Amino acid sequence: MRLEIEKRVDDLPWWAPAALSVGAVVLAFVVGGIIFKLIGGEPIRVFGFFIRNTFGSWPAFSDTLVKATPLIFTGLACTVAFKMKMWNIGAEGQLFMGAWFASFVVLFPLVSPETSRWIVIPLMMIFGMVGGGIYGFIPGWLKARYNVNEIITTLMLNYVAFEWVNYWIFDQWSDAGFQMSPTFAKNAWLPRLTDYARQFRAFSGITLHLGVIIALIAVVIVWWLLSKSQWGFEVKLIGDNPDAARYSGVHIKRNIILVLMVSGALAGLAGMIEVTGVVHRLQQQISPGYGFTGIIVAWLAKLNPVAVILVSILFGALIIASREIQPAGISQMLQGLILFFIISSEVFTRYKVKLVRNSAAVVGAD
């Protein structure tokens, strides 16, 4: 018996990519469960607990959506960059820079605490996008100008961003010596459903905020950009064959910088949404690795902006669960397993895998 891999000539059915993604997730949970069992955990019980705490009630589901919101942004950020095969793995740093720039508006402060929320919030959004965009520009420019590998630069810049934010929250903006900034004035808070609990009693304690709407708008815009716009076509063409793109007169260097800036701006927006929608201050704990998880979100969604929403909800749930489940690395391990099985499953889209017995009978299926 041996495994034979043969190039696929026919097309896969339309539902196959989705089926493969679901299969990869299920397999990752099974393998993760087995590892968890081996170290003495109770996977079945924990899984039930996981479902109850993330999808079991409206407040629980609202918490899941709150965690999914920044993931939608970082997932979109990676989708845009990966479409051009620009491996931006610096969404985490871009998120921190976006958060810092947005916080700058109220902490510097550029606006007074009395300014209308409808001025402050858009201003913070712009600052967040500019912050992330600048942070995407650096690796983009280095790639375009000096051909420096963007994987390494984006990753290294993550560490730089952490230290940068650390300096400000430990020093300049420290709230009475604590390692965080003071709480923002209410005009820098994104509206939450719980704010309207007086009118609608059902909203009491529901932390879902306006960010989720902004995220959905971002999905529509990115979808339009990638599948309808001329720029999206350039991105796709460069991603598939840069030589053909150059031959067709597409500005490659300009697009390298641009795509990383757009990607950075989306990640920066995630940071802005977190500080204004959830924690209301600048601190180290604004992200449990949203930027890195965005890589997996994008890949699991097969670089489809609409699918990013669904995948983000799943991973949002995973992040909620990881706060409760010990040991802490389980969620990260699951993420790794999911990504790993996803890319392994891609072999089925390009090849037929057959189990061959004595080089004659074909046993396995496609």
Next chain:
Amino acid sequence: MEEKEALAVEMRNITIKFPGVLANDNVNLTLKKGEIHALLGENGAGKSTLMNCLAGINRPNAGEIWVDGQLQSFSSPKDAIKSGIGMVHQHFMLVPTQTVTENILLGLDNVGFFMNMRKYEQEIRELADQYSLHVDPEAYIWQLSVGEQQRVEILKMLYRGANILIMDEPTAVLAPQEIEGLMDTLRAMTERGKSIIFISHKLNEVKSIADRVTVLRKGKLTAEGLPMDDMDRKKLAELMVGRTVLFTVFKEENEPGDVVLDVQGVSALNKRGVPALRELSLQVRAGEILGIAGVSGNGQSELAEVITGLRECTGSITVNGEQMANAHPLKAIERGVAHIPEDRNKVGSSPNLSITENTIIKDYKEDPIGEGWQINFLKAAERASGLKDKYDILAPNVETMARKLSGGNLQKVILAREITTQPKLMIAVQPTRGLDIGAIESIQNLLLEQRKNGTAILLISEELDELVSLSDRLSVIHEGKIMGTIEDVENANIEEIGLMMTGEKVS
């Protein structure tokens, strides 16, 4: 058994299947000791597949291979090499960053862990002298000309003690004089008892060198080991193509117009930073085809690239009076310069994009495909369907990905796209390479139609026959310079062209 001993190789009832293709269908081939046996067939007829199987690279799905009277079952190229079979591939299998000696020693088991380079270099020098295959064992592959690289490939097989040599399209990259040299080498080898299988789709050279011929058409045998003496070109062509072949293309008289492309004193480096064009000048007028002949790697690719803005250069390049040197590729596209690139897979098309998308890569911003910031994919698909019918592109539909198309159909997609722009100037590099006769004919006719429409065409090719039949004027390029231009192409002296291709000035 008596008979078998005179045979170096016998392949019986070989069948090779690939997903969706029957590459070889019940094919036989016999090679006598000391003969040169031609394996003739069009591109895609399954010649290389059959030989890859003899060289141990592929395994047949059915059939037997006998070598020197022994049944063999090769599971790796190593087994084939052990039974004395060596193959020189069409695309050379050499590591450019390593030396000649290193390339020859690669994969040998009896070379020590620590390599005594001096000793091996000496051995290789001696072997090279024996067959007069002169090449410096210490040189790096990237420093060598194509002809020298071929010698390294042959030496690689001789060093392994190959008695049976498979030469896959060996003349495709050589100048006429170099081809003569190769033929002498091959004859010298048969005199020393070696047997040679010579793969080709060129009738003339097959006729002149081979003792016997086996012909394949679409994976099936049409002639098995027929003696060459009974053959003529017409008969061979019929066996190969399956119908009577016209050897001339019909070219109408055409009065050329104004100068469209004017290249003056252009120099450029290739991608390794070595000068590829040296003060090159040429002119192409509207409605004429200027052919560029030359041995591959003498600056042809770079010439096409500097004109289309893909490579930096010094000197002046004007299209209809407008300076194009060092402009962005977009400028050439906007000024009506069409480009059929040398590599249709890596440059001319994008593999995972559909036919529709591949037809719009140059005008997705132009009306009617581009609308504001958007692309009207509906109109693009409509236009692509029209092109698919007009240019007879065989594909399930216009959503088919480019990588799933055959070479001929992909080339038609590229030509359709380029012609749709109604170009003033067309740069065609190797437009028919690797295609079967049907596709070659349609591509050549499309070029002639463009010429009739008044497009200036620069045709760069390594197929001398093609150049002679299509060009109005023919220039020969050598080491980045034009060695000479033949005005009366129909009565051109091939000998003279050959000399210029190897760098001799002919007045």
Next chain:
Amino acid sequence: MDPIIILHAGIATGTVLLFACIGAIFNERAGILNLGVEGMMLIGAMAGYSVALSTGSAWVGMIAAFIAGGLLSVAHAVVTIHFQADQVVSGLSLTFLGTGLSTVLGEGLSSQAAPTISDVTIPLLGNIPFIGSVFFENHSPLVYLGYLLIPAAWFYIFRTRPGMTLRAIGEKPEAADVLGISVYRQRYAYVIFGGCMAGLAGGIISLSVSPGWYSVQTTSGQGWIAVGLVIFAQWNPVRAAIGSFLFGALRRGILDLQGPATLFGFDNPLFINANLGFFLKMLPFILIILALVIGSNQARRKRLGAPAALGVPYIRGERGL
């Protein structure tokens, strides 16, 4: 701010980078990019520490680290070589997997103290003034192993038969394939070797250079620095050594800037405001980016580049080659 101390510490921390970097040079020379170095280092560090705890022998732990890194890399090898998946994404997933798995399996390890490998001084060589104190005094035995590794790796790659094959596999795999060399088998071997070396590098941290298991903080991005150094080193072990040691020393030197109250006769701002230290912590990462700019520029000028087939899955052609 004693140069001997800085250089000495640089050699010790640089050794970690050296092992990981040379391992990566091998698998990249064979044409497979593995971005999972950070994950493999963590797995190695965790496995090494854990095994040293349970067996009571740091050396057995070191072997476990070597094996653990190799085991994780097998996953990368299968997916990239046989399944021809994207090497970048597979490497990233390896980092996630290694990080997660080591946190899960390393739960509770940090509270226990495992045996460590003690430093040794080379007789005679250790007595040489300055050079002896920097290179041959009170170093982990693995530092000395590293010294031997540099010329050995260089010689293997550029002067031996298997090294010649290795270079061919990464430059033009089809050329090797038609001569009967199994490209897949070779690539598997070098990817696993790269993984073993990364695992060992992790073990060197947790059992020797800065002993202990601190979860993700054990490596704190050194795996990524090693990946960056491969490009700076232009796939040459000797340049990798220079890069690793220099980088180790710079990192240590930068941290030492915070110590003294005065620097070159001026008040040291870093001493007065400790929070400025965050800027110092950024420097290593900025330095790596600078090193990459320099490396990429040099590579372009000399027209040396990555192995030509790096990152490209090898698929034996179906119709010819």
